Amino acid sequence: MTRISFHQKLESLRERLLQMAGLAEQTLSFALDAHCRGDLSACSKVRINETMINRFEREIDQMALDLLAMEQPMAVDLRFVLAAIKINSDLERVGDMAMTIALLAEELAGSQPCEFPVDIPRMAELSMAMIRQSLQALTDRDAELATRVLAMDDAVDEMNRRAKSVLLECIAQDATAAQSAINLLFISRSLERIADHATNMAEDVIFWVRGADVRHGHSLPIQA
Amino acid sequence: MTRISFHQKLESLRERLLQMAGLAEQTLSFALDAHCRGDLSACSKVRINETMINRFEREIDQMALDLLAMEQPMAVDLRFVLAAIKINSDLERVGDMAMTIALLAEELAGSQPCEFPVDIPRMAELSMAMIRQSLQALTDRDAELATRVLAMDDAVDEMNRRAKSVLLECIAQDATAAQSAINLLFISRSLERIADHATNMAEDVIFWVRGADVRHGHSLPIQA
Numbered sequence: 001m002t003r004i005s006f007h008q009k010l011e012s013l014r015e016r017l018l019q020m021a022g023l024a025e026q027t028l029s030f031a032l033d034a035h036c037r038g039d040l041s042a043c044s045k046v047r048i049n050e051t052m053i054n055r056f057e058r059e060i061d062q063m064a065l066d067l068l069a070m071e072q073p074m075a076v077d078l079r080f081v082l083a084a085i086k087i088n089s090d091l092e093r094v095g096d097m098a099m100t101i102a103l104l105a106e107e108l109a110g111s112q113p114c115e116f117p118v119d120i121p122r123m124a125e126l127s128m129a130m131i132r133q134s135l136q137a138l139t140d141r142d143a144e145l146a147t148r149v150l151a152m153d154d155a156v157d158e159m160n161r162r163a164k165s166v167l168l169e170c171i172a173q174d175a176t177a178a179q180s181a182i183n184l185l186f187i188s189r190s191l192e193r194i195a196d197h198a199t200n201m202a203e204d205v206i207f208w209v210r211g212a213d214v215r216h217g218h219s220l221p222i223q224a
Numbered sequence: 225m226t227r228i229s230f231h232q233k234l235e236s237l238r239e240r241l242l243q244m245a246g247l248a249e250q251t252l253s254f255a256l257d258a259h260c261r262g263d264l265s266a267c268s269k270v271r272i273n274e275t276m277i278n279r280f281e282r283e284i285d286q287m288a289l290d291l292l293a294m295e296q297p298m299a300v301d302l303r304f305v306l307a308a309i310k311i312n313s314d315l316e317r318v319g320d321m322a323m324t325i326a327l328l329a330e331e332l333a334g335s336q337p338c339e340f341p342v343d344i345p346r347m348a349e350l351s352m353a354m355i356r357q358s359l360q361a362l363t364d365r366d367a368e369l370a371t372r373v374l375a376m377d378d379a380v381d382e383m384n385r386r387a388k389s390v391l392l393e394c395i396a397q398d399a400t401a402a403q404s405a406i407n408l409l410f411i412s413r414s415l416e417r418i419a420d421h422a423t424n425m426a427e428d429v430i431f432w433v434r435g436a437d438v439r440h441g442h443s444l445p446i447q448a
Contacts, residue, residue, distance in 0.1 A: 065303070175402070
């Protein structure tokens, strides 16, 4: 096995991971169309994409396994393969969350229409930006950009906390709105989890580029 | 590096992962004490354990990285290291969920006492059994046992769906119970996610033992 073939394999893994990422991002965007614009045809697009995401996940894990088994990558390349395995798993979960949002949008569309003072589109925009920037950081090997993603997570957490308190207030005033309010609460919670996955991905990019483990507020040098 | 040292390293990784698992299980059990028995001193135990879990997660990833970099494991050993990396991440998330449950238990204790016809202890028991059996399967290299864990997930999903509908009914009858009901809903949802993590772990054990990828209802032979 030549080094050229090794680098081609690494490049194929990177490309496949970026395709997977594009797919996860599109799926989330379909789910948000279903919710924010009431476009329920978007739900079937979410279902189709989710099946593809699951297939991509298996393929990427297989590519990573083959690389480890046949090429024994070292140092930064080994860290990239491990980061790819983790990012792959986070992207699959973003797909799951998109599916959850689509199902909740379907339920919401079937219940009485309610207006709540919760800015889901703004929250969605921020979570999607975090996903997009983590992937940009992956493409550009940009640990600085990835670090900025980490700082965005607190804002989404805060929006989720506020949504919970506002929606509780709404239910207290009108118990018949409870079902819709709770579905919205779960959509808000799903977006908050998507932001968590983007945070995980950003940490994995930093680990790959710098060899530093930044999880849980620590920074350990990693020797590989 | 001799083969004996290689097997010692693999064994250390396995032991550390089982310790991490024991810690995650204990943390969940503290969180459930906080919720089910109103024992709020258990919340501080959850916090202490969660910090340890985060440290263990970094250590285990480092052990796995060292093994891959220095020993280049093959076939079943390589699959074990990859399964360990994934199980490690699932156990860390079980710790996160335990933390979520402890925080919700604290909030619930601060609000008016309510009785809801939702069997959280039964749901907790089932999710804990799934975690325990996945780990038993890991210890015994028992893919059969891991397969049985996969079948248990539907029951927990169904309990979570039922909890949602019962709690909505309770809120419709008494809006002042909304905050407590919603906290309980999130505890139910956290237990359902813990069952998902146990399912992931069981799939990883099957992948390790049999070399088959059973995620998303598929079974692909894996060559390493």
